[in-house]
Amino acid sequence: MIKFNIKNLNIWFGHIHALKDVTIDITANEILSVIGPSNSGKTSFLRMLNRLNELSENFKMGGEVKFAGRNINDMDAELVRKKIGMVFALPLPLPLSIFDNVAYGVKMYGLKNRKKQQEIVEKALKQAYLWDEVKDRLQTSAFKLSGGQQQRLCIARTLAVEPDVILFDEPCSGLDPISTAKVEEAMLKLKANYTIVLVTNNVKQAARVGGKTAFFLSGELIEVDKTDKMFTAPQDKRTDDYISGKFG
């Protein structure tokens, strides 16, 4: 099943043409890794999917992005962002307890039942592989957690509002290898129930999590294919050069 239909997507920030005529489909229950050097437009592409780009001034777009058959610009921005969760590059816990961080979204949507909240928090923390590490100290401040734990907390917070899609914006760029492995493990388990788009600067990470990979360069989508194929027999020479580390 196809989750996103993106057709001839062009975006501009002022005079900068950040994405050029991108056409791509994103399949449900699969991880799409987006790779490319800095300024290649991969983050802009990701932020397009949950309409975060429109917060920037001078933002303009052309083409269309369809989510589950509907143009996202015809939907409520809040609804789009509720259905399409996002995990940012830097772990961003709020200055609250671990419990309140995870329950934040559902509380905001008006869920008051404490028991229900507890269920949701437990489920989300388990899905993010954090439950065992924090179950005895849910009321302590989220800032007491390590960087890797904070990032998984943010994943749990995103999961708690039960999105369809999770966007990861370089989620491991600030983490050590062991934490990275844990986050990747969580992602692999999550793809059974969610569609995942992962922007990463780490080519090896894209290879590890599998699924499909898309390669962006200077705002253009150069190539998208099954990750195995892309990493063994890329169609475009530029992809080959980037993957093998000749530039980037």
Added chain:
Amino acid sequence: MRKIKEFIIEKLILVCGLASIFFVAMIFLFLLKEGMNVFQTVSPFKFLFGKSWYPISEPAQLGILPLILGSLLVTFGAAVISIPIGVACAIYIAEVAPQNMKEILKSGIELLAAIPSVVLGFIGMVTIVPWVKNICHLPTGLSALSGSIMLAFMAMPTIVSIAEDALYSVPKSYKEGALALGATHWQAIHRVMLPAASSGILAAVMLGIGRVIGETMAVMMITGNSAVIPHSILQPVRTLTATIAAEMGEAVVGSEHYFALFAIGIVLFIISFAINVTADLFLHKKR
């Protein structure tokens, strides 16, 4: 050679840093030395809680309770008016206003801060005072309410500009994080931005109040200056600051009255010190 230069510069900076503490300490000591003399004739309790201030009658009655209440009443009124408006204005400028509106509002507020207080007092005298008089059917519009309205204008620039800075310096990613969870703009503001900026906003409020309680000229011109215990905000009051400003010139140096005015200075000093310490406590509690 370079080391000596480093050494000299380091010490110079140290001296400059210590100078501010030194001056504060000297000012406080001077106030204390002069003000304490009054307690040879009046007990501190009678001075603080005495209900009448007749410094030149025989024997002089030196109770500053009416003045303290006058100051507190005017300050409280000004805070009630200026804090909601000031913080709302800061939110509007930092979060909602389009770019050119932002510029206009910011320069407007800077201009408001640049108006000398005596000019504001004068304008208040000819506009707010008659207005309060007519609206509330009072015998005179020179009242605590007029003073509060006037002082609210003076506190507003401080509150708006510092609160706006605090909101502006909240990392953009906080707001995006909230929005990415599906929050509306307002939810993001009041559940994430405001709590994150709360220490700065509290500091803004405290500095605004500090400005109000220390303000002299404008209040002297429009609060009516009657040193009686106020029973409502519509009555004339006299503040601590206005008392010092109005009477210092007449008081005989070395007299009881003169020392009493210095003692009022001590009280003012302690009040503003307390406000600053409270602000500091809030700031540290947050972290």
